[in-house]
Amino acid sequence: MDLDLRKLRYFVAVADRLHFGRAADELHIAQPALSRQIRALEQDLGASLFTRDRHGVELTDAGRQLLADAGPLLASAHAVRRRVAVAARGSRRLVVGFRAGIPAIPATRVFEARHPDVVVDVQRMEWDDQAPMLLDGRVDVGYVRLPIDETGLRLTPLYTEPLMVVLPAGHRLAGKEEVTEADLAGEPVVWHAGPGTQPTRRPHADSGLRVRGVEETLEHVAAGRGISFVGRSATVFYSRPDISYVPIPELAPDQVCLAVAAARTSPLAEDFFAAAQATAEITAECGNYDSGAAAVE
Numbered sequence: 001m002d003l004d005l006r007k008l009r010y011f012v013a014v015a016d017r018l019h020f021g022r023a024a025d026e027l028h029i030a031q032p033a034l035s036r037q038i039r040a041l042e043q044d045l046g047a048s049l050f051t052r053d054r055h056g057v058e059l060t061d062a063g064r065q066l067l068a069d070a071g072p073l074l075a076s077a078h079a080v081r082r083r084v085a086v087a088a089r090g091s092r093r094l095v096v097g098f099r100a101g102i103p104a105i106p107a108t109r110v111f112e113a114r115h116p117d118v119v120v121d122v123q124r125m126e127w128d129d130q131a132p133m134l135l136d137g138r139v140d141v142g143y144v145r146l147p148i149d150e151t152g153l154r155l156t157p158l159y160t161e162p163l164m165v166v167l168p169a170g171h172r173l174a175g176k177e178e179v180t181e182a183d184l185a186g187e188p189v190v191w192h193a194g195p196g197t198q199p200t201r202r203p204h205a206d207s208g209l210r211v212r213g214v215e216e217t218l219e220h221v222a223a224g225r226g227i228s229f230v231g232r233s234a235t236v237f238y239s240r241p242d243i244s245y246v247p248i249p250e251l252a253p254d255q256v257c258l259a260v261a262a263a264r265t266s267p268l269a270e271d272f273f274a275a276a277q278a279t280a281e282i283t284a285e286c287g288n289y290d291s292g293a294a295a296v297e
Contacts, residue, residue, distance in 0.1 A: 005077055007041040008070055010034055011049060015067045018057045072152035075135030076263050092118045094268050097125040097133055097142030100214040101233035102256060104143060106279035111272050118268060126212045127192045134261050141272050145231065146255040154262045156273060158280045160253035163199055164235055164245040166221045166228040174244035181250050188226035190217055199229050199251045214238055231256075 013023040014034070024031040042049050049063035059067065094111070098104045108120050123139050131149045133139040144155070165184065167174045173183055181200050192211050211217045215238070217228045222242040230238075231254035235245040258276045260269050276283075 003073075004041065004044065005074065007037050007044070008066075008074060010037045011041055011063075011066065012070050012074065014038060014050070014057070015059055015063060015070075018059075020057065068151075072135055075132065075137075076152070076261065078136045080137075092268070093121065094118055094272060095121045095123055095138065095140045096272065097123045097130070097139035097144075099125055099127075099130070099143060099145050099256075101231055101235075101237050102143040102145075103283055106282040107272065107276040110275040110279055114271060114275070115268065128212060130259070134259055137261075140264070140266065141258060141260050141269050141276075143276075144257050144259045146257065148257075148259070152262055153259050155257040155259045156277070158256050158258055158276060159284045160255050161231045161233055161284065162253050163229050163248060163251045164232050165248045166218065166230055167244045167246060168221055168224050169242045169244050170224075171227075171244065173246060176246050178247040178249055180248070184227065184248075190220045190226040190228045192217070199254075200248075218243055 010023070010027060013027050014020055017023045017026070020034055020038075021031050024034045027034065038049065045062070045066070047062035048060050049066060051058045051060055092115075096104050096108060104122050108122070112118070112120055123133070125133055125139065125142060125144070127145070127148075130142060130144045131151070131153060134142050134144075135152050143158075148155075165173075165179060173179050184200065190211060211220060214230060214234050217230070218238060218240065220226060221228050222240070229248075229251070230245075232245075232247075258273055260266075260273070
């Protein structure tokens, strides 16, 4: 039995909203037609995906499992369409993703010397779209920072970099040579995800702010809404008078990896992997910090 991707997309729409009417509106189809497609998918799979009663719609255990598997599968199908479209245009192109503070140029230069016929584009990624951009083909290979949802990805560690605490310029700790976790206890934190992903495990107040990029983080910190943490390379690219960066040696360093979709088999991507590993130390130095145990092959 082949899994119908259209039915799978319909399922994800209902699973995301837990409401057949709203999902039908989003998909621009009639609700009865959507219900029929979901029933057909359940018959194909031999499993009930939703429970429906007067209280609403809920996912079954089978539905939750399918939702977990559906994202990478649909993203992979979308990536196939992108790559076929590029091939049909007769162009050879590699899109390299990068996070703030990570220079992709050293590896790009090595790669272009080996493949002068390939056009290399670079694409900025934020913390929440690292995995989606790799899985759906918008980015072929990417420099990523942990943590990241590794489902459907292949990651190769490149190097680590120290973390810095970001403080408002007038903060009591601004300008110090270094600080400890204890120094920061109770400080509100501006962070890009849930409290469980913060690099420090000391008690901190939740600022209630969720940010996407370094620029947005710095705006909130400068306004006195909380402190934050960035890799030291980012401090080189984002210097401003209303904030202060202070080393915090107690924290585990930031891990930089190169990532590609696990289902992707591409000689060009593999060659870029080799170039990235060969230039890992140079890339680290571009961020103005010690490469430590940089993974250089």
